[in-house]
Amino acid sequence: MWTTKGLARGLLTTPYPRSRPADPGAMPPLPRVTPVTEAGTAVTEVCPTGALTLDGGGVAVDLGRCIACQRCRLDAATMAWTSKQHVVRQVSASGLPGKAFRHSLHVRVVDAGDGGETLRELRQLTSPYYAIHRLGIFFTPTPRDADVLLVVGPVTQGMRQALLDTYQAMPQPKWVMAVGSGAISGVPFGPSFTSAAGAGDVLPLDVVVPGNPPPPLAILDGLLTLLGRLPAREPLP
Ligand code: SF4
Incomplete structure (x- = not known):
């Protein structure tokens, strides 16, 4: 479908964040x-x-x-x-990356027990349609190069130490983003004897992106909020 659209329009990549696509389903309610x-x-x-x-x-x-x-x-x-699906929240009062990172932000993703749906949405960001690299945002396989730790999943007991080790291995300054309801609050599995109540149980959070799963544009919205390229939101109570 993307290829057909690209041929018809002469341009494949979404104009977001310059304008938001109106396709139904692109940003579910x-x-x-x-x-x-x-x-x-x-x-x-x-x-x-x-x-x-x-x-x-x-x-x-x-x-x-x-x-x-x-x-x-x-x-x-x-x-x-x-239909106001972009409900990204800044939850920390500490400073966010700011201008120095605007053209080069490296993100380490940790699957801390995700059911697969949030990872599937996240994977779309490197596709030609979203082309996250054009915004100066890159995924990195090593925490040593990462500025942002992006967590999906409620943090199962088996992933708790791995998540902490990843955070410890990242250089300062560093930020943590919880993506999806599982990573924010642990639902529907935690808190329980097998999993925590989300990434905030283990690490200090800076930005959260609700949704189950949040669509690619909501995740992108969270990254741009972190970079200060979109206005900061109200802190969660
Ligand atoms: S989880 Fe609760 S608030 Fe969310 S859609 Fe289901 S019933 Fe409604």
């Missing part, structure tokens, strides 16, 4: 905070991960726990959903 009647508050009980809580006159959504199962939309038919 997530539930958003919804005012509900008293009868509608039962929606919190259908959520399998505890992402929904009552908050004043409405239902609040913890996107870091949402696995996008849609039960709150289809089973309970209560929650509103948004």
Whole structure:
């Protein structure tokens, strides 16, 4: 499909971040905070991960726990959903990479127990359509060359020490990004005797990208937020 599109347009690569593609499915929606009647508050009980809580006159959504199962939309038919899928958050108050890294940011990815879906989205970033290298962002196989540790998965017990060793091997300054609900909160597996409650249980986080899985553009959004090329977001409560 990409090849056909490229031939038709004469250009294969997405114009993002100059403009955002409007293709349906490119950036899938997530539930958003919804005012509900008293009868509608039962929606919190259908959520399998505890992402929904009552908050004043409405239902609040913890996107870091949402696995996008849609039960709150289809089973309970209560929650509103948004197409505002770029919900990257800066969670640390410490400084982000800044201008010095704008044209050369090296990212080490660690699979800390991902189910495969987030890695699949991540892999798309080096394809001709997303062409992450044009933005000065590169994946590296060695932590010695890495500026950013990008974690996917809830951090299983088997990967805990490997993740810590990778972080220790990275030179200063360094930053940590949790991508996907598993890496943010450990859902649906952790915390348990086999896995942690996400990467934040093990390492200090700087940026999180919710979604299950987050689409390639949301991950790219997170990297550009880290680089200061997109405006910083509100810290998570
Ligand atoms: S989509 Fe599923 S996980 Fe997300 S808030 Fe709704 S019920 Fe919970």
